Amino acid sequence: MIDSNGGSVYLPPLLFLGIYSNMILVKEYKRIIGAVVCAIAAGIISGVATPISKIVLSGNVSPESITIVKLTATASVLWIIGLFVPQIKTDRHLLIHLGGIGIGGMFVGTLLFYIGLNLSFPIEAGIINSYSPLWCIVVATLWAKKGLYKKQGEGIAIATVGLMVTIIFFGEWEHDIVHIIGNLLVMVSMIITATYTFALEKLSSGLQLIHIYKWAYTFATIVAIAVHIAFDGIAMPALHTDTLLVVYIIYVCAVATPLSLVLHFVAKKRLTTKTLNTYSYIQPLAGMIVAYNIGFNTLTIFDPIAIVIIVGGYLLATRKRR
Numbered sequence: 427m428i429d430s431n432g433g434s435v436y437l438p439p440l441l442f443l444g445i446y447s448n449m450i451l452v453k454e455y456k457r458i459i460g461a462v463v464c465a466i467a468a469g470i471i472s473g474v475a476t477p478i479s480k481i482v483l484s485g486n487v488s489p490e491s492i493t494i495v496k497l498t499a500t501a502s503v504l505w506i507i508g509l510f511v512p513q514i515k516t517d518r519h520l521l522i523h524l525g526g527i528g529i530g531g532m533f534v535g536t537l538l539f540y541i542g543l544n545l546s547f548p549i550e551a552g553i554i555n556s557y558s559p560l561w562c563i564v565v566a567t568l569w570a571k572k573g574l575y576k577k578q579g580e581g582i583a584i585a586t587v588g589l590m591v592t593i594i595f596f597g598e599w600e601h602d603i604v605h606i607i608g609n610l611l612v613m614v615s616m617i618i619t620a621t622y623t624f625a626l627e628k629l630s631s632g633l634q635l636i637h638i639y640k641w642a643y644t645f646a647t648i649v650a651i652a653v654h655i656a657f658d659g660i661a662m663p664a665l666h667t668d669t670l671l672v673v674y675i676i677y678v679c680a681v682a683t684p685l686s687l688v689l690h691f692v693a694k695k696r697l698t699t700k701t702l703n704t705y706s707y708i709q710p711l712a713g714m715i716v717a718y719n720i721g722f723n724t725l726t727i728f729d730p731i732a733i734v735i736i737v738g739g740y741l742l743a744t745r746k747r748r
Contacts, residue, residue, distance in 0.1 A: 461696030465705035468689035473712030475682035476555075477548035477722060478674050479540065485671045489540035492679065494654055496536060497647040499680035504640035507688065511633045520629070521641060528645030531622030533653075536646070539615035545608025548722055552713035553592045553732050554612045559703035560585045560740055561620040569624070581743025588735030589613070595728045635691050700744045707737050 482492055543551050560582050567574055574582065593609040622642075630638045693702055710733055 458696050461693040462705065464689040465693040465697060465702055466708055468686040468693065469706050469708030470712045471682050471689070472686040473552060473709035473714075474716050475678050475686075476543070476552045476713040477717035477720060478682075479678050480543055480548040480551075480717070480722065481720070482671065482674050482678060483540065483544045485668065485674075487671075487675070489537060489544050490654065492540050492675070493533070493537045494647075494650045495675065496679040496683065497532065497643055497650050499676075500683045501640060501643035501647045503680055503684040504636055504643060504687075507684065508636050508640050511636050514630060514634050514637045516637070516641065523629070524626075524638065524641045525645040527622045527625055528642040528647075529649045531618055531625075532642055532646035533649050535615045535618035535622065537650075538611050538618070542608045542611030542613075542615060546605050546612060548717040549710075549714050549729055550592050550605075550609055551612045552710035552717075553729060553736070554589060554609060555616050555619075556707055556710040556733065556736050557585060557589045557613075558616055558620040558623075559706065560736070560743060561617055562624050562703075563743055565621050565624045569628075577745050578743045581739040581741070581745075583739070584742060585736045585739025588732040588739065591728055591735070592732040632695055633688070633691050636688065639687060703740065703744075707733070707740075 479492065483489065539551070563578060563582065564574075567578070593613060594606060626638050626642065627635065629635075690702075693705075697705075714729065714733075
């Protein structure tokens with residue numbers, strides 16, 4: 427730097443270091459904000475898909491049909507996205523592992539979810555799925571062959587009360603066995619989905635998870651089609667040609683799942699698991715708002731109470747041990 431008399435004046439090295447550090451902090455802050463936006467967007471996109479799926483099921487599209495179309499469409503979109511993501515090495519052992527997850531996890535879990543949703547309501551299904559982060563804690567504990575510590579046990583116990591409130595009362599005082607069975611099927615689906623999500627994320631990280639998921643969804647699709655042919659022949663699943671219904675099907679089957687997965691993977695690179703899971707509770711809220719506004723008037727005092735109990739249980743279960 428030159429002064430007014432032509433001499434050289436050097437800024438203190440600490441000033442340069444301070445400027446450089448601030449630039450790094452600003453850059454990192456922007457990345458974190460971007461990750462938060464991705465996490466929120468993933469929650470909204472996924473949450474809205476539940477009431478839209480109920481509309482599709484109400485349009486005489488069977489759970490089996492929407493399962494096949496969703497698995498096929500999601501696998502196809504992930505294969506396309508995978509062309510732009512660094513490849514991973516896939517050996518025979520990995521593919522066998524992914525085949526098992528695809529068949530026993532994605533196919534069974536997706537089919538049970540839509541059968542359950544068909545019998546129940548989207549608001550309750552969204553709330554039941556919000557228990558997923560707590561189930562992941564249980565799975566992680568079993569994986570590590572350790573016991574739950576006190577706060578985890580208390581948090582999970584509290585959240586389970588909220589889960590049972592949703593399953594049993596489903597927003598009404600009277601018990602309806604059909605709706606309860608539907609909610610139980612959604613719960614089993616949630617457990618399966620949370621379990622295979624934990625298993626898949628142990629295999630890779632970042633955007634390369636797209637390749638892990640695309641193979642799992644591919645195997646799930648193959649089995650879904652094979653089961654359909656075995657029971658119903660070669661005929662394609664019957665889908666309505668109503669324009670709006672087709673748009674809903676495209677959103678549920680080809681947009682919501684792959685897009686929310688990619689956004690989740692991006693957010694996961696910058697956010698802690700606890701923070702990411704906390705933002706995931708936007709999902710049942712978004713689903714609840716959309717469901718109520720499009721005519722699923724099943725919202726009562728039980729639903730927000732259940733969400734508060736489940737979220738409170740999760741925050742307690744993830745508190746740092748002192």
